[in-house]
Amino acid sequence: MAKALEYNATLVERIDITDALTLFRIKPDDQPAVPWFVPGQYCVLGLNNETVPALGSVRRSMSIASSAQHEGPIEFYIRFVAKPASENPLTHLLWKLKAGDRMYMRAHAAGVFTVADTVGVEDPRIRILVAAGTGSAPFVSMVRTEIARNPNVDLSKWVILHGASYAADLGHRDELNAMVAKHRLRYWGTVSRPDGSPGWRGDTGRVEAFFEPGRLEDLEARIGLGRGELTPKTAMVMICGLQGTISGTLTALLDRGFVPDFKRIREALAVPETMVSSLFYEQYDHEPVIDIKNPESVAPLKARLHAALVRLGVPT
Numbered sequence: 001m002a003k004a005l006e007y008n009a010t011l012v013e014r015i016d017i018t019d020a021l022t023l024f025r026i027k028p029d030d031q032p033a034v035p036w037f038v039p040g041q042y043c044v045l046g047l048n049n050e051t052v053p054a055l056g057s058v059r060r061s062m063s064i065a066s067s068a069q070h071e072g073p074i075e076f077y078i079r080f081v082a083k084p085a086s087e088n089p090l091t092h093l094l095w096k097l098k099a100g101d102r103m104y105m106r107a108h109a110a111g112v113f114t115v116a117d118t119v120g121v122e123d124p125r126i127r128i129l130v131a132a133g134t135g136s137a138p139f140v141s142m143v144r145t146e147i148a149r150n151p152n153v154d155l156s157k158w159v160i161l162h163g164a165s166y167a168a169d170l171g172h173r174d175e176l177n178a179m180v181a182k183h184r185l186r187y188w189g190t191v192s193r194p195d196g197s198p199g200w201r202g203d204t205g206r207v208e209a210f211f212e213p214g215r216l217e218d219l220e221a222r223i224g225l226g227r228g229e230l231t232p233k234t235a236m237v238m239i240c241g242l243q244g245t246i247s248g249t250l251t252a253l254l255d256r257g258f259v260p261d262f263k264r265i266r267e268a269l270a271v272p273e274t275m276v277s278s279l280f281y282e283q284y285d286h287e288p289v290i291d292i293k294n295p296e297s298v299a300p301l302k303a304r305l306h307a308a309l310v311r312l313g314v315p316t
């Protein structure tokens, strides 16, 4: 049993987007001076199980959705997990909280899923940010921070693709659409259950379907690239969420020569050590992205990546 946590933060506000998707705004007692995190990083939140004390406490990582320049409460975008893997799921305790309640938050950010730690802030390429569900949080933090640093910033090299089951589940949609109008952000939401989304006229299907053959050319046209030009020469890719989104996007983009930044996948695909990565991901679950132990599934992926690298003229 995990030992009791000493509470050091207050839930200031919760905004329930749907029954299972909520923005939690939390104020640590000793909030460091801004900027104390880099957009894309996460914090650890925790609670003691007061209803069943024998279950002890639980802590989970949560991506920060706030701007790194924001001095107020820190925003987290969290899904209630209906079928959790543990017997003391944090989201089930979180959902009982109301504004003013106390909790644990480690006011120390962690993680390297940031532009600075991947391609570097000076990298001029298009940034394609792919998210499903609450995986949009780090990307919302990134564009919010850009605007906080420069209210007139041009976000046209930032592309956010966000998938959800229903239109109502596309959190931060109005704010991101306002950034499209004012800052030239490229943002498209897509819903996989359009029948349950009355009035939805946007894209449909899962977010990784943007990269399917036959649809990729459309995405290229939307972001100002010619047919076949979406490659590591023009863009970098960041993906956040569950295994299906990461696996579907990564696999489709092997055909364009995108090299994943994950040691064991690189080794399985025989990527030379000196080759720089162009596709990065943050995974919220533990399912394998690629079944690297299975030669039958790895061999065709390896062949696809190497064929793409040859087409791009990259020595392998």
Ligand SMILES: Cc1cc2nc3c(=O)[nH]c(=O)nc-3n(C[C@H](O)[C@H](O)[C@H](O)COP(=O)(O)OP(=O)(O)OC[C@H]3O[C@@H](n4cnc5c(N)ncnc54)[C@H](O)[C@@H]3O)c2cc1C
Pocket: 042, 058, 060, 061, 062, 063, 064, 076, 077, 078, 079, 080, 081, 083, 084, 085, 086, 087, 088, 089, 090, 091, 092, 111, 133, 134, 135, 137, 282, 283, 284, 285, 286
């Ligand atoms: C670096 C990092 C950042 C994270 N940031 C966020 C975030 O910003 N928002 C967020 O909602 N979750 C986030 N998660 C997931 C979070 O840490 C927990 O795993 C999740 O909240 C479930 O915890 P639990 O204790 O309620 O359930 P558990 O009993 O721990 O169940 C875990 C299972 O829940 C499922 N699951 C986990 N996350 C999600 C999700 N987001 N949507 C649907 N199913 C999920 C997976 O199948 C996982 O195996 C993040 C995870 C990591 C590693």
